[in-house]
Amino acid sequence: MDVSEIILPGDTPGIEWRVPVMRFNGNDPAAPKVYIQAALHANELPGTALAHFLCGKLRQAESEGRIAGDITLVPQANSVGAAQSHFGELQGRFDLGSRTNFNRDFPLISIRDRAELLDGLDSYPAIDRLKRELIHMALGADLVLDLHCDDESLQYAYIDEAFWPEASDLAAALNMEAVLLSDGESSAFEEAVSFAWKYEVPGERKATLSGKLSVTVELRGRRDVYPGMAETDAEGLLQFLIGRGIVNGAPAVNSVFSGPAVPLDNVEIVRAPQGGTVLFHRDIGERVSEGELLATIVTRPGFVEGDIDIHAPQDGLFLTRTSDRLVRRRGDLMKIAADQPSKAARKAGTLED
Ligand SMILES: [Zn+2]
Numbered sequence: 001m002d003v004s005e006i007i008l009p010g011d012t013p014g015i016e017w018r019v020p021v022m023r024f025n026g027n028d029p030a031a032p033k034v035y036i037q038a039a040l041h042a043n044e045l046p047g048t049a050l051a052h053f054l055c056g057k058l059r060q061a062e063s064e065g066r067i068a069g070d071i072t073l074v075p076q077a078n079s080v081g082a083a084q085s086h087f088g089e090l091q092g093r094f095d096l097g098s099r100t101n102f103n104r105d106f107p108l109i110s111i112r113d114r115a116e117l118l119d120g121l122d123s124y125p126a127i128d129r130l131k132r133e134l135i136h137m138a139l140g141a142d143l144v145l146d147l148h149c150d151d152e153s154l155q156y157a158y159i160d161e162a163f164w165p166e167a168s169d170l171a172a173a174l175n176m177e178a179v180l181l182s183d184g185e186s187s188a189f190e191e192a193v194s195f196a197w198k199y200e201v202p203g204e205r206k207a208t209l210s211g212k213l214s215v216t217v218e219l220r221g222r223r224d225v226y227p228g229m230a231e232t233d234a235e236g237l238l239q240f241l242i243g244r245g246i247v248n249g250a251p252a253v254n255s256v257f258s259g260p261a262v263p264l265d266n267v268e269i270v271r272a273p274q275g276g277t278v279l280f281h282r283d284i285g286e287r288v289s290e291g292e293l294l295a296t297i298v299t300r301p302g303f304v305e306g307d308i309d310i311h312a313p314q315d316g317l318f319l320t321r322t323s324d325r326l327v328r329r330r331g332d333l334m335k336i337a338a339d340q341p342s343k344a345a346r347k348a349g350t351l352e353d
Pocket of ligand 1: 041044148149281
């Protein structure tokens, strides 16, 4: 294992950030290369915990000469965000300086222009420099896994239709409970990577990308950071790497992904019509039916006439919900992976800001 660091000079004097990068060199040039990063949203640590255990497994495999394809692992990709605290609370999703989501504004380029990502790095603010360094590394691989998590959530992933159903092996290996098929219309990391491949020939869009993968994995919720879970997830990811011929070894029992794989248009994002205290009647992981009572918002404590009931807009799987129990008007309450397209209009691109 080679360990190096991306060194980011700060935007003000006296500051510098460091991002560790682990590399395992494969012994088979024909094997696919993989890039795995975690905690780009700096407050999403399930992936960092997974990477911690995966690293141990990969070092073991390396000592046995079983690393076939090059593996790059960035267990904590965003030291800038990890250092952001506002009134004692970690702010890991948005850059406080620019208000930009750390997982947006990745450069949309053709893979042909990959080398140019590193041109004139000194002229970029630290966070843009970091984004260029990360995506440059990712575009040197065939398979790219960006490990995130949701708020309170099941295990699921955003996977571009261009990689589906080939990527169902990853969904099975990580025991995902749902897959959301995205349409690749944003500057999120995962979509910027697939953009570069789709437009290898600028102006000519490839619809399928066989042998490639770029995915945002949502490793359950933000508080789901436990040794047993992380170890199981790491073993699952190792099995995926074995299945794809990146690590040599005997695959464990072949599991099959049996969860729903739904287009983003089928995701019902249920919002709070008014602010108040939310009382959930149902939990993530449950199948819900159209019209079923999911939550009550207490807008005037002590007066039941102020209660607002929230009902399921259609049948589906209760995928995520907010961990805040005080919700604001129009705030997101939950996501349901529904059986039919949502009636709510959706712009192409990511579900959330
Ligand atoms: Zn995230």
